Amino acid sequence: MRNSENTEDSLKEFVRLIYEAIRSGEIPEVRLKSRTRENIVLDSLLGVWKYGDQEVVRSARKMDGAQFMAKSLYTIQFILEMLKDSKSSTLREMYYISEGWKDYKFSAQDESNLLVEDMEVITELLREDFHLRPEENGASIIGNITIEEKNRKNEFKRINCRDDVGDAGYTIPYNVESEKLRLISHDADMIVALETGGMFDRLVENKFDEDFRAVLVHLKGQPARSTRRLLKRMNEEMGLPVYIFTDGDPWSFRIYASIAYGAIKTAHISHWLAVPTAEFVGITASDILTYDLPTDKLNDKDVGALNAELQDPRFNTEFWKSEIETMLKINQKAEQQALAKYGLNFVTETYLPEKLNLKS
Amino acid sequence: MAVKPKKDEYKQVSVSEFFEKNRHILGFDSAQKSLFMIVKEAVDNSLDACEERGILPEISVRIERKPNDIFRITVEDNGPGIERTIVPRVFGQLLYGSRFHVLRQTRGQQGLGITASILYGQSTSGEPCEIITKRAQDEVAFHFILGIDVRTNTADLKVEEPVIWDRESGTSIAITAKGRYVTGKQSIMEYLKEVAVVNPNARIHFTDPDGKSLVFERSIEEPAKPSKATKPHPYGIELGELLSLSQITESTTLLKMLSSEFSRLSDNSASEILAKAGIDPEMNPRDLAKDGANAIMEAIANTKLMPPTAESLSPISEQFIRLGMLSVYGEERPSFFGKPVSGKVRIYKGNPFSVEVGMVYGGDLPSEQPVRIVRYANKVPLLFQPGSCAITQAVSDIDWRQLGFDQKQGKGVPYGPAIILVHVHGPRIPYISESKEAIAPIEEIMDEIRNVIRIEVRQLRKFNSRAERNKKIGEKFNLVSVVVPEIAKKSAEILSMEIPDCKMVISRIANVVFVREDIAGENGRKTSRTSVVNYTMENISMNLKIVYPFGEKDLEIRDLPPSESFTYDQDLDKIAGGYSGAEFYFTGINPVYVQGAEELPADWGLKGVETVEE
Numbered sequence A: 001m002r003n004s005e006n007t008e009d010s011l012k013e014f015v016r017l018i019y020e021a022i023r024s025g026e027i028p029e030v031r032l033k034s035r036t037r038e039n040i041v042l043d044s045l046l047g048v049w050k051y052g053d054q055e056v057v058r059s060a061r062k063m064d065g066a067q068f069m070a071k072s073l074y075t076i077q078f079i080l081e082m083l084k085d086s087k088s089s090t091l092r093e094m095y096y097i098s099e100g101w102k103d104y105k106f107s108a109q110d111e112s113n114l115l116v117e118d119m120e121v122i123t124e125l126l127r128e129d130f131h132l133r134p135e136e137n138g139a140s141i142i143g144n145i146t147i148e149e150k151n152r153k154n155e156f157k158r159i160n161c162r163d164d165v166g167d168a169g170y171t172i173p174y175n176v177e178s179e180k181l182r183l184i185s186h187d188a189d190m191i192v193a194l195e196t197g198g199m200f201d202r203l204v205e206n207k208f209d210e211d212f213r214a215v216l217v218h219l220k221g222q223p224a225r226s227t228r229r230l231l232k233r234m235n236e237e238m239g240l241p242v243y244i245f246t247d248g249d250p251w252s253f254r255i256y257a258s259i260a261y262g263a264i265k266t267a268h269i270s271h272w273l274a275v276p277t278a279e280f281v282g283i284t285a286s287d288i289l290t291y292d293l294p295t296d297k298l299n300d301k302d303v304g305a306l307n308a309e310l311q312d313p314r315f316n317t318e319f320w321k322s323e324i325e326t327m328l329k330i331n332q333k334a335e336q337q338a339l340a341k342y343g344l345n346f347v348t349e350t351y352l353p354e355k356l357n358l359k360s
Numbered sequence B: 001m002a003v004k005p006k007k008d009e010y011k012q013v014s015v016s017e018f019f020e021k022n023r024h025i026l027g028f029d030s031a032q033k034s035l036f037m038i039v040k041e042a043v044d045n046s047l048d049a050c051e052e053r054g055i056l057p058e059i060s061v062r063i064e065r066k067p068n069d070i071f072r073i074t075v076e077d078n079g080p081g082i083e084r085t086i087v088p089r090v091f092g093q094l095l096y097g098s099r100f101h102v103l104r105q106t107r108g109q110q111g112l113g114i115t116a117s118i119l120y121g122q123s124t125s126g127e128p129c130e131i132i133t134k135r136a137q138d139e140v141a142f143h144f145i146l147g148i149d150v151r152t153n154t155a156d157l158k159v160e161e162p163v164i165w166d167r168e169s170g171t172s173i174a175i176t177a178k179g180r181y182v183t184g185k186q187s188i189m190e191y192l193k194e195v196a197v198v199n200p201n202a203r204i205h206f207t208d209p210d211g212k213s214l215v216f217e218r219s220i221e222e223p224a225k226p227s228k229a230t231k232p233h234p235y236g237i238e239l240g241e242l243l244s245l246s247q248i249t250e251s252t253t254l255l256k257m258l259s260s261e262f263s264r265l266s267d268n269s270a271s272e273i274l275a276k277a278g279i280d281p282e283m284n285p286r287d288l289a290k291d292g293a294n295a296i297m298e299a300i301a302n303t304k305l306m307p308p309t310a311e312s313l314s315p316i317s318e319q320f321i322r323l324g325m326l327s328v329y330g331e332e333r334p335s336f337f338g339k340p341v342s343g344k345v346r347i348y349k350g351n352p353f354s355v356e357v358g359m360v361y362g363g364d365l366p367s368e369q370p371v372r373i374v375r376y377a378n379k380v381p382l383l384f385q386p387g388s389c390a391i392t393q394a395v396s397d398i399d400w401r402q403l404g405f406d407q408k409q410g411k412g413v414p415y416g417p418a419i420i421l422v423h424v425h426g427p428r429i430p431y432i433s434e435s436k437e438a439i440a441p442i443e444e445i446m447d448e449i450r451n452v453i454r455i456e457v458r459q460l461r462k463f464n465s466r467a468e469r470n471k472k473i474g475e476k477f478n479l480v481s482v483v484v485p486e487i488a489k490k491s492a493e494i495l496s497m498e499i500p501d502c503k504m505v506i507s508r509i510a511n512v513v514f515v516r517e518d519i520a521g522e523n524g525r526k527t528s529r530t531s532v533v534n535y536t537m538e539n540i541s542m543n544l545k546i547v548y549p550f551g552e553k554d555l556e557i558r559d560l561p562p563s564e565s566f567t568y569d570q571d572l573d574k575i576a577g578g579y580s581g582a583e584f585y586f587t588g589i590n591p592v593y594v595q596g597a598e599e600l601p602a603d604w605g606l607k608g609v610e611t612v613e614e
Helices: A004-023 A063-085 A091-104 A109-123 A197-205 A225-238 A250-260 A267-273 A285-290 A300-311 A318-330 A336-342 A346-355 B016-021 B031-053 B084-092 B113-125 B188-198 B239-248 B254-261 B267-277 B290-301 B318-332 B390-397 B443-495 B503-509
Strands: A029-033 A040-043 A048-051 A055-059 A140-142 A145-150 A156-160 A181-186 A190-194 A214-218 A242-245 B010-012 B058-066 B070-077 B095-097 B129-134 B141-149 B154-163 B170-178 B203-207 B213-216 B346-348 B351-361 B372-377 B380-382 B418-425 B513-522 B525-534 B540-548 B551-560 B565-571 B583-587
Touching: A004 A029, A004 A063, A004 A109, A004 B443, A029 A063, A029 A109, A040 A267, A048 A267, A055 A063, A063 A091, A063 A109, A063 B443, A091 A109, A091 B443, A109 A267, A140 A197, A181 A225, A190 A197, A190 A225, A197 A214, A197 A336, A197 A346, A214 A225, A225 A242, A225 A250, A225 A267, A242 A250, A250 A300, A250 A318, A285 A318, A300 A318, A336 A346, B031 B058, B031 B070, B031 B113, B031 B170, B031 B188, B058 B188, B084 B113, B084 B129, B084 B141, B084 B154, B113 B129, B113 B141, B113 B170, B188 B203, B188 B213, B188 B318, B188 B372, B188 B380, B188 B418, B239 B254, B239 B290, B254 B267, B267 B290, B318 B351, B318 B418, B346 B443, B351 B443, B372 B390, B390 B418, B390 B443, B418 B443, B443 B503, B443 B513, B513 B540, B513 B583, B525 B540, B525 B551, B540 B565, B551 B565
Parallel strands: A190 A214, A190 A242, B058 B203, B372 B418
Antiparallel strands: A029 A055, A040 A048, A140 A214, A145 A156, A145 A181, B010 B095, B058 B070, B070 B170, B129 B141, B129 B170, B141 B154, B203 B213, B346 B351, B351 B418, B372 B380, B513 B525, B525 B565, B540 B551, B540 B583
């Protein structure tokens, strides 16, 4: 994170580019890294996928480009005001504030989120630097790990995520940087991150965390930046291996990919979010066959997503290719809770120990 | 309400009794339709009478509710009035015009509609009808109360008295009848509205049973051109008609009868026909028997004759359709008013007919609903039996999908934001029934309807491509005139610097001269503002021709500097109803620099919609 002076300079640099172009009679243009699947490359040093060299040019020659510039300028003006007044706002609040920008307001929150990400890519800053934050999404942790979180009184409060929390666990805040959250100590061997709340509760009830010395993280579907960032910190700072346990469908594969390799939309900060050593222990097409799990048929969107993944460089490994092709062939998907076919304890007594090579 | 009678044009028929028992044949088949029929018959007669005398129609229709589903319908006009002595015969007897002698296009053809209405009123309410009529040359009006004696088929005159009536001329008829008053698609209100569309020179007042009144205003002060009466064409004659003609003709020989009683039949052709039929030209017509008549009919069919004359046709006229649609449908705010198209004179079975089509499109008209087809036969709106009508069927036969309408498998009434007006007219339009509710689907008529609709719709295609182009131009104009300056302003604001001059950037992006029209309305006054904006880097000069629906304006623009604009304001008060926008044409500048206007066509002045054979 940078200080607000740096942020202001970076943003004004962007504005100056546009201003100077107009003053010298040139059509203003903004260049930024192309944020598409075709433009992500493996950073072999870090083991994560980042944006490549392809650029897109947004030019004021076209209505789209001009609108993007005008909206960016309104957004920057809003951010600069927040920096000056030491305020912050949620992305949703900014979307509503744009109502007052009339012809330049955002048509949907997706548009404003995308624009803020574009600004991150252009300025190489984070939205936190812009004093913009997402809503809490309520992802949580249960396990023997101790942290300190700064509360509203500006005091660090020590919390053990097994002993000091209720059944729902410790809720991950949106800011998980060390100024807000410190990692103190742990007595665990691994982190198991779960896609669904149902499976999280099952593992808690079955005391998987205690029996197998695991820290359980509920991802709540596609994980928020803060969840991914905290996984990364626990992995790097505490040396805990990360295992991802999801449903067996194309969307769950993407959850894993965004944690392990980095997401396409946020590839500019993959180095900061991704855990390249994370392992997939979710349901695979092979598991559906091996365990003869109850399944649903793939719908058209599922098939489309699987085919897209076959084109996705992040999934270009033998393991993923064969699993995705098998899933397309059997035309079936399964939820992680389908394991309950063999009883409530099957997942903790058989499935996970087998996947994690814990049975000796 | 006025039926203009000539003694020899009418023939008495003893059918009162018959019609009282079979009134559905004339359309009096339900309580709601009977009320409608009474208004329709009276209004049609009023319009016919006014048209014949070149009077601008002023018609008032009032419906009052009485107890027990009884209504009193009063229709009053400013027509020529009726001579008092013939009033009992005009209203009190079921008559028919001997259309045999006079072939012309009128709204009412049978001359029995109004009498049937009186008869219907009398038998359902027990009340006679009440008539006031005055001619311009008479000092006083006459007031009648009359019923109909069904057995003798004569008027049962109860009152006849002179009264003072403070108007130049006119007729008022009041009929009391049982009925049901409804609103909607097949209502009196809808009928009057559609009448107003094709009679923009009429002022029509309407007061409904709840006392609410409404006026369809006149939008043009010009009487309609009456049709001329012509003799029948041989191709259109029927056996029975030929036989009765032979009994009443004043000609002394068959040859003379054929050449004098028919239209477009020369002595030579008449001789040829009689020779082919093997009949003595000197034969007394009174002696013509059925066999002979049959032989003549066959001979006529095998003889090449001059086509019927179009003199007997009375179109609504392009101008009236345009004005009528503008003033009645203008409030629904369509975006496009098509220039109405009148087809050529066509023939079916020896009878001339012609088709007129008008169309409004887009704007606020509903796009999810079937296209509204407004049908007319001889200027009379057709509200019933749309599915059986030649007009609906012809519309359904056209593939509308390429025109951007929804239509299942390219068949059926299309869905889209349009109102299509189709008028079929001629002295003998074939109907599917005596009540004249729908035109019979005769192939020749359907062909011509499709043909004229296609010509009308071609304009729509042009309009759509123009609208598409205008949208793109509008976007570019907005980009350079609004968004780019906003970017300049905003970036300067953030950096606390001076707002940069963006003329150069704008010229680089656009490099054209925009011609555009904005409609502004203040205090009910509408103004069209034409702006010519120079977004090139040079001074420009050009000549601009603006074509408004009501006229043209030529402008000369000299040395307009870059980023400057030239404006011209036109008051739109002259326009009644909707305004569909001006067209722009230019000369004197390289066409690649101009957006929003077209290069003046070389054939200027010859332009217009012409009917072209498909």
